[in-house]
Amino acid sequence: MSTDNTYYVPHSAKWPIVGSIGMTLLLGGFAGQLNGSSMADNIMLVGLLVTIYMLFGWFGDVIEESESGAYNKAEDASFRIGMVWFIFSEVMFFAAFFGALYYIRVFSVPWLGGADSGAATHEFLWNSYEAIWPTNGPEAIGGEYQKMSAWGLPSINTLILLTSGVTVTVAHWGLVANKRKQLIWALAATVALGFIFVVLQAVEYGHGYHDLNLTMGSGVYGSTFYMLTGFHGFHVTVGAIMLAVVLVRSIKGHFTAEHHFAFEAAAWYWHFVDVVWLGLFIFVYWL
Amino acid sequence: MATATATHEEHHDHGPAKGLMRWVTTTNHKDIGTLYLLFALLMFMIGGAMAMVIRLELFQPGLQFVDPGFFNQMTTVHALVMIFGGVMPAFVGLANWMLPIMIGGPDMALPRMNNWSFWILPFAFAMLLSTFFMDGGAPAGGWTIYPPLVLQGGNGFPFMIFAIHMMGISSVMGAINVIVTILNMRAPGMTLMKMPLFVWTWFITAYLLIAVMPVLAGAVTMLLTDRFFDTSFFNAAGGGDPVLFQHIFWFFGHPEVYILILPAFGIVSAIIPTFARKPLFGYSSMVYATSSIAFLSFIVWAHHMFTVGLPLEGELFFMYATMLIAVPTGVKVFNWISTMWKGSMTFETPMLFSIGFVIMFTIGGFSGLMLAIAPADFQYHDTYFVVAHFHYVLVTGAVYSIMAAAYYWLPKWTGNMYNETMGKWHFWLSTISVNVLFFPQHFLGLAGMPRRIPDYSVQFAEFNMWSSLGGFAFGLSQVFFCYIVYKTIQGGEKATDQVWEGADGLEWELSSPPPYHSFTTPPKIK
Amino acid sequence: MDKLKQFFARSSILAGISGVAHAEYGLNLPVGVTETSQAVYGLHMQILWVCIIIACVVFGAMIWSMVFHRKSQGAVAEQFHESMAAELVWTVVPFIILIVMAVPATKVLVDMHDVSEPDMSIKVTGYQWKWRYEYINEDIDFFSSLDAASNEARQVGSDIDPATVEHYLLNVDRPLVIPVGKKIRFLLTASDVIHSWWVPDFGWKKDAIPGFINEAWVKVDKPGVYRGQCAELCGRDHGFMPIVVEVKSTEDYAAWVQSQKSSAELTNSAVVETLPPQELKQQGKKVYQANCAACHQQKGEGVPGVFPAITASAVVTGEISKHIDLVMNGKPGTAMAAFKGQLSDLELAAVITYQRNSLGNKVGDAVQPTEIAALR
Ligand code: HEM
Ligand SMILES: [Cu+2]
Numbered sequence A: 001m002s003t004d005n006t007y008y009v010p011h012s013a014k015w016p017i018v019g020s021i022g023m024t025l026l027l028g029g030f031a032g033q034l035n036g037s038s039m040a041d042n043i044m045l046v047g048l049l050v051t052i053y054m055l056f057g058w059f060g061d062v063i064e065e066s067e068s069g070a071y072n073k074a075e076d077a078s079f080r081i082g083m084v085w086f087i088f089s090e091v092m093f094f095a096a097f098f099g100a101l102y103y104i105r106v107f108s109v110p111w112l113g114g115a116d117s118g119a120a121t122h123e124f125l126w127n128s129y130e131a132i133w134p135t136n137g138p139e140a141i142g143g144e145y146q147k148m149s150a151w152g153l154p155s156i157n158t159l160i161l162l163t164s165g166v167t168v169t170v171a172h173w174g175l176v177a178n179k180r181k182q183l184i185w186a187l188a189a190t191v192a193l194g195f196i197f198v199v200l201q202a203v204e205y206g207h208g209y210h211d212l213n214l215t216m217g218s219g220v221y222g223s224t225f226y227m228l229t230g231f232h233g234f235h236v237t238v239g240a241i242m243l244a245v246v247l248v249r250s251i252k253g254h255f256t257a258e259h260h261f262a263f264e265a266a267a268w269y270w271h272f273v274d275v276v277w278l279g280l281f282i283f284v285y286w287l
Numbered sequence B: 001m002a003t004a005t006a007t008h009e010e011h012h013d014h015g016p017a018k019g020l021m022r023w024v025t026t027t028n029h030k031d032i033g034t035l036y037l038l039f040a041l042l043m044f045m046i047g048g049a050m051a052m053v054i055r056l057e058l059f060q061p062g063l064q065f066v067d068p069g070f071f072n073q074m075t076t077v078h079a080l081v082m083i084f085g086g087v088m089p090a091f092v093g094l095a096n097w098m099l100p101i102m103i104g105g106p107d108m109a110l111p112r113m114n115n116w117s118f119w120i121l122p123f124a125f126a127m128l129l130s131t132f133f134m135d136g137g138a139p140a141g142g143w144t145i146y147p148p149l150v151l152q153g154g155n156g157f158p159f160m161i162f163a164i165h166m167m168g169i170s171s172v173m174g175a176i177n178v179i180v181t182i183l184n185m186r187a188p189g190m191t192l193m194k195m196p197l198f199v200w201t202w203f204i205t206a207y208l209l210i211a212v213m214p215v216l217a218g219a220v221t222m223l224l225t226d227r228f229f230d231t232s233f234f235n236a237a238g239g240g241d242p243v244l245f246q247h248i249f250w251f252f253g254h255p256e257v258y259i260l261i262l263p264a265f266g267i268v269s270a271i272i273p274t275f276a277r278k279p280l281f282g283y284s285s286m287v288y289a290t291s292s293i294a295f296l297s298f299i300v301w302a303h304h305m306f307t308v309g310l311p312l313e314g315e316l317f318f319m320y321a322t323m324l325i326a327v328p329t330g331v332k333v334f335n336w337i338s339t340m341w342k343g344s345m346t347f348e349t350p351m352l353f354s355i356g357f358v359i360m361f362t363i364g365g366f367s368g369l370m371l372a373i374a375p376a377d378f379q380y381h382d383t384y385f386v387v388a389h390f391h392y393v394l395v396t397g398a399v400y401s402i403m404a405a406a407y408y409w410l411p412k413w414t415g416n417m418y419n420e421t422m423g424k425w426h427f428w429l430s431t432i433s434v435n436v437l438f439f440p441q442h443f444l445g446l447a448g449m450p451r452r453i454p455d456y457s458v459q460f461a462e463f464n465m466w467s468s469l470g471g472f473a474f475g476l477s478q479v480f481f482c483y484i485v486y487k488t489i490q491g492g493e494k495a496t497d498q499v500w501e502g503a504d505g506l507e508w509e510l511s512s513p514p515p516y517h518s519f520t521t522p523p524k525i526k
Numbered sequence C: 001m002d003k004l005k006q007f008f009a010r011s012s013i014l015a016g017i018s019g020v021a022h023a024e025y026g027l028n029l030p031v032g033v034t035e036t037s038q039a040v041y042g043l044h045m046q047i048l049w050v051c052i053i054i055a056c057v058v059f060g061a062m063i064w065s066m067v068f069h070r071k072s073q074g075a076v077a078e079q080f081h082e083s084m085a086a087e088l089v090w091t092v093v094p095f096i097i098l099i100v101m102a103v104p105a106t107k108v109l110v111d112m113h114d115v116s117e118p119d120m121s122i123k124v125t126g127y128q129w130k131w132r133y134e135y136i137n138e139d140i141d142f143f144s145s146l147d148a149a150s151n152e153a154r155q156v157g158s159d160i161d162p163a164t165v166e167h168y169l170l171n172v173d174r175p176l177v178i179p180v181g182k183k184i185r186f187l188l189t190a191s192d193v194i195h196s197w198w199v200p201d202f203g204w205k206k207d208a209i210p211g212f213i214n215e216a217w218v219k220v221d222k223p224g225v226y227r228g229q230c231a232e233l234c235g236r237d238h239g240f241m242p243i244v245v246e247v248k249s250t251e252d253y254a255a256w257v258q259s260q261k262s263s264a265e266l267t268n269s270a271v272v273e274t275l276p277p278q279e280l281k282q283q284g285k286k287v288y289q290a291n292c293a294a295c296h297q298q299k300g301e302g303v304p305g306v307f308p309a310i311t312a313s314a315v316v317t318g319e320i321s322k323h324i325d326l327v328m329n330g331k332p333g334t335a336m337a338a339f340k341g342q343l344s345d346l347e348l349a350a351v352i353t354y355q356r357n358s359l360g361n362k363v364g365d366a367v368q369p370t371e372i373a374a375l376r
């Protein structure tokens, strides 16, 4: 391990440009698809493949460097600080949607129903509208629907995520105490719980679409419900993939008690999706 | 382990690689800084060309050249290109070049990601500009992309949304890099309160970026789903509210305008002491003022929305909070003047631009203060008065600081002095024309001319003509600027390491141009 | 406070930047014709003077320093870089000035929000690109769009000098009419995108937001004609939807209301007879120019990607019932409005017949007002 103070600066990087090309094809293809263009699906697919190739390559390089001992305390600190603020940026992304939910429930829906400064709005535009949450608005956009109950799958999912928060911590204890078995099994449990969560979430969506007539188009209730839970589910998927990679690396014998940034990054991320879920459970499902 | 050390060694005696791939794959903060700056310059030219189209159509009443729909595309894309493609990348470029040097570090903390932050941008803007060639043309709903209007856009709409996502990803990665660099790469002895103000202002700017770019991403995502996936966020019939978008947008938007000006404060705080030959007055109060501006910038957003029909308490709160932000802004101006006071001043081009900045940014601040008075804003809002306001703070503010920085550090970057006579000409041509361009717009707005219109009633004709003439002259002056930069890169009188007699800071301890790797061993901090 | 206001108002005239002194140049905010607008003008002048005075001090100090503290004058730099006292002064003094300004601003704002006890209410709805005025509890309801002369002159390459058009872009076909001295409450909303209703002489603008109602009020002191424009970007013809308000004396207003009622009866009485297609087509042309051409273009060619062409359109040249349905009910989520709320039976019949048999189309059929009435 190099012990001098030189900070590791890779001398060139080809992955970023690959990433840019992949991202452009992926998003450009998606945009084209939304516009109804016929070629767009293929472009999107190519973009996705290039992006995956980039992720493998980029992280592969970093893992190799890490394993070969190129990173010291300084590099490690950089990664940690970077990860913390990346998670913060994700928090702000969710804040936009939670903010929207808050505004809709506290302002726009009551106003449409005539509360406070909405009196004239109600009187002259939406005379017969009664503001009761959940709602699909004065024109009942999307037609009749039923609310997603908090006490079926969602509470099971809450348990699953909370448990997975515990297992990932148990894995961490194993890692620092050099108990590799504990590390691997607890981590495997975490990954499994994560994917079970995603599957159950998909089942719940099926229930919403087929049995409850609750869709993204069910007014603001459907919009906020699917947007918030959807982006959360996406983040759980990403987090579970991160943990899965860490699991594979653990099995391969990567990480030491002192040197395991990737593990911690994934674990932090996992706690973050956990906390977001609690917010969702309370404000989207329950209240 | 041996291999790792080998990588180190190899890369120390290595200069830059050759050819195009050097620029595509570089991880060097100076290379990436250069890329950012050149990209910003290109975007300034593209956005500027659109501004010329706008001023050409507004030269006279009546529609002479463009169709109203195309006019709206021009105003919309002009603003997006200038803000996200011009000013922001220029500041990131300056940060890349200067931050590691100013704190005595070897490079940016996350060099590979640094490369990606930049290399997303050309793709994002290619995507944005490609919408001009699509059915329905480029986005035409204004840079504020308010629904429901923006949802009426043509095929360009989703491309614009994704372009904004990409710019946001680039900005957030850039900001994370800045924060990590400042927290982790300082030379021993470089305490936070010893950092140059440019480092401080960028530090705070980076936090603003991380906090608000994701919020913008959320907002445009909701636009996308409202248009393509039947959601009702901004549709009253489904229980949503078009005004909700404005709240989210301006929660991003007001901090954004400080993202566009805080680094400028840092630049000016570096240049004025150099040419006054006197230390910056009130360093710590500058730090505190910047921090409080950043904090306040999160609680003033609805001053852009006084006319949307907020409840009275809301309007009062946002009025008071906005007025409050003038206090720390004032502190900065007073500090700069006190730095000049009893100094020993010379007026090289960077100083001229900095002084121009202080005066004209302050004029923009005054009109900002006027706009903060909610009842008066009921009159000013969405008129040319607002256009004048934000161009004073952005053009003679942010852009002037970028030019000042360019003249100030070009000799360091290139090793060549720019031509001082030409620089002075550039300053005076710009300053005269920019005031002919924007000052009359105050009057136009007060007299009742709305913004974002391609044609106007004849009583506004005279001022519009002056404004257009000023605009053309200002545009030409910037072509001249490109020439000056080009000449300086090509050659010229060799610059000393110190470059400016009164300059102080680590960047002046390196050679001009500095070695490819700045501080491979940390410098001693006094 | 009032003294202060008077002082500011008077000094502004002396300084020659008052709107009154230079009315024809329009350098400054108009004083306006309501108490509110005058109060707003007062606030504006007050803050303007505060800014000018601070500017004199700040720029004065700066210029002084630039003149006397320059190296070429032999100035030697002092090295001070801190002063608690100075910092305190320039934090506290601006703070106090701000409080002094916030007080009257708060008063005016509270006053502007007070829409209680109006004498009458008018609902104002913004459309792309015209205004609709509905007098609540009176049977008056009409659209107001850019006048024909301006509309002709503003076309790209019209070769008409705008200076020859009276009130170019600030004139409408049918102005809003209100009585003098009465408190009128406006209920502002929009049907498609956000617009903003603004008459500078009244002292405010307020956004018209689809699905919501914003309230505002005026009480005009002086009869006259006051002009304004839409102030929120609302698409292609945002610059071409002016507002004209005629403020009439009580008697004139009453007479106007009478005349409106009788003409309303005329238009409302259903058209029972069958009209020859030729006549429908002729009337339809006017309706088309006023309501459709902004998007679908004068010659029906549309704008690719945003506004479909009328010429050879599948809907227009197809089954007539679908065509009627589209025009009457619009297409949700696009700029195509539901015109049944905007046009009379006759106008709808006329414009549909016109589209089918003009603008390069020759379907040959026609629709009668009675058929439209049956579909309502
Ligand atoms: C004393 C400090 C400032 C105050 C009190 C202030 C206040 C305001 C207010 C109230 C508005 C809304 C006007 C309206 O739309 O009716 C506004 C608009 C604007 N300001 Fe400022 N401002 C200040 C400084 C700045 C700075 C430093 C920047 C950027 C560098 C800036 C950029 C803008 C922009 C871009 C807009 C227009 C946004 C749009 O509607 O497109 N302002 N300002
Ligand atoms: Cu703002």
Ligand SMILES: [Cu+2]
Pocket (backbone or CB within 6 Å): C126, C127, C129, C194, C195, C196, C230, C231, C232, C233, C234, C238, C241
């Ligand atoms: Cu409008």
